[in-house]
Amino acid sequence: MTSLLDDLRGRLVVSCQAYPGEPLHGPGHMTAMALSAIAGGAAGIRCEGPDDVRAIRAATTLPVIGLWKVGHEGVYITPTLDHALRVADAGADLVAIDATARPRPDGRTLAETIGALHERGIAVMADVATFAEGLAAADAGADVVSTTLAGYTHERGDAADAPDLELVRALAAALDVPVFAEGRIATPNQLATAFEAGAWSVVVGGAITRPAAITASFVAAIPAHAAAAGVATAGPVGATETSGGLRG
Ligand SMILES: CC(=O)N[C@H](C=O)[C@@H](O)[C@H](O)[C@H](O)COP(=O)(O)O
Numbered sequence: 016m017t018s019l020l021d022d023l024r025g026r027l028v029v030s031c032q033a034y035p036g037e038p039l040h041g042p043g044h045m046t047a048m049a050l051s052a053i054a055g056g057a058a059g060i061r062c063e064g065p066d067d068v069r070a071i072r073a074a075t076t077l078p079v080i081g082l083w084k085v086g087h088e089g090v091y092i093t094p095t096l097d098h099a100l101r102v103a104d105a106g107a108d109l110v111a112i113d114a115t116a117r118p119r120p121d122g123r124t125l126a127e128t129i130g131a132l133h134e135r136g137i138a139v140m141a142d143v144a145t146f147a148e149g150l151a152a153a154d155a156g157a158d159v160v161s162t163t164l165a166g167y168t169h170e171r172g173d174a175a176d177a178p179d180l181e182l183v184r185a186l187a188a189a190l191d192v193p194v195f196a197e198g199r200i201a202t203p204n205q206l207a208t209a210f211e212a213g214a215w216s217v218v219v220g221g222a223i224t225r226p227a228a229i230t231a232s233f234v235a236a237i238p239a240h241a242a243a244a245g246v247a248t249a250g251p252v253g254a255t256e257t258s259g260g261l262r263g
Pocket of ligand 1: 199220
């Protein structure tokens, strides 16, 4: 465990995830994404679901952080001990679990869940939203605390589209366990600021691995007058293809 964390210290972890229905969903695409991130210098991969974890584990010797999302509401990141065990079985070095103060669907406390994983030699990354949750997760025995859920649990009303670097700073100052900065880190400058704030490691997902969202941000920046000129001469973008440009 110490060596795994040493390998990630001062380095970038890339989160490679695609939802069912998205063109890149599935272990083949996510493995290619992970290998692309590694080629660019990522020191570890965070990935979702036993199938993707197993495929990416087979493709790299670098640290793999696994999780399992169940739904999109409430406690959905590796919500139960059983999910965590299956992610570990698939080959994750570190299992990321929801570590917010919300009740867990299997009725276990966070400490009971972490204790049961530790009994089996499984290391735990605690995904938190707030400072108090970070402290509680470390008390409960988490090996790593990550700011993954900051801004996603309705506790933080302001600037919810930016990373919570103040939370990174506060947790890094208060905790002995490594604190990972994760969530809405969109630029290299924000990554640098997260390390300055004390992050052990920084996890970046969508800004690297969600091409549809990245494309949409460019499309949204097209000035109205340029878009209007295009419509006047050639019709709306994508109008020559079926349903938004997708065939079949
Ligand atoms: C809130 C939640 O469900 N976060 C998930 C956790 O695994 C992923 O959807 C994020 O992509 C990941 O945390 C990285 O964050 P970002 O994509 O913002 O760089």
